[in-house]
Amino acid sequence: MSDDSFIREVNEEMRRDQATALWNRFGPIAIGIAVAVVVATAAWVGWRYWTTNQANASGDRFSQALALVADDKPDEALAALESLQADGYGAYPVLARMRAATVLDAKGDKAGAVAAFDAVAADRAIDEPVRQMARLRAGLILVDSGTYAEVSSRVEALTADTNSLRHSAREALGLAAWKEGRSADALTLFDQIAADNLAPRNVRERATLMSELIRGSGDAS
Structure with missing residues (x-):
């Protein structure tokens, strides 16, 4: 046997011994991790299937x-x-x-x-x-x-400038105010809607009509 062949056999034997030692040390851990991944994947797939079915049924x-x-x-x-x-x-x-x-x-x-x-x-x-x-x-x-008080207790907080529902909230509050003879309060709210370029067009149109009605009636003073 040549020196090169002997060295190769020694190196291969050392690698086998190292591989065996590594497997003996970390093999069970690797198997545990693989099993955990499989179980977790199966659980996730099962959960997705269950939630999808529940959502579809509802x-x-x-x-x-x-x-x-x-x-x-x-x-x-x-x-x-x-x-x-x-x-x-x-x-x-x-x-x-x-x-x-x-x-x-x-x-x-x-x-x-x-x-x-x-x-x-x-x-x-x-x-x-x-x-x-x-x-x-x-x-x-x-x-x-x-009553106006009942409407106000629910929508007043929604009339803030930063609230996306402010246009409808102001309209509801304005109508409730007008209904109870609080024309000046109603006019203020309808004018706010009419001046808000972000308000839906139909809401602005209704607010403009209400403003004109209140001013025309002379009740806003």
Whole structure:
């Protein structure tokens, strides 16, 4: 055997010994990590599958409730929406609460609708934009069925210049003020809307008409 062959065999034997030692030391850890990765991946895939199915099922139930509303079956729609509130998945329970309040309003149950929107607005587990929308919806109902104070308690905070709902909130508050003979307050609110270039055109047009009506009546002084 040549010196080169002997050296190669020695080197190979040393490498095998080193590899065996490394495997004996780290092999079980490597196997554990591989198993953990496989289990975690399987759990993640299973969770995604479950959540997707739950969301799809809740979405189907919500669509069915909306179909009942469209078919003029409010009582059946309310029952379906209440069921979805109880055991729906994701955002659907909150959507069901908002839609149920709308159905109550359409049925003529103004007090029930306001109470339902107020409950959403008071629920700190719900995202703030949804809670603000619930306050606005309650205030809009109360423009016709409540007092200025009741409307104000719900929408006043939404009239701030930085709030995206300010145009509708000011309109609701302005109408409530005008209804109670507070024409100067109403005019101020309608003028704010009319001067806001970010307000939707239809809202600005209504505000302009209301401003002209109040000024024309001479009640703003």
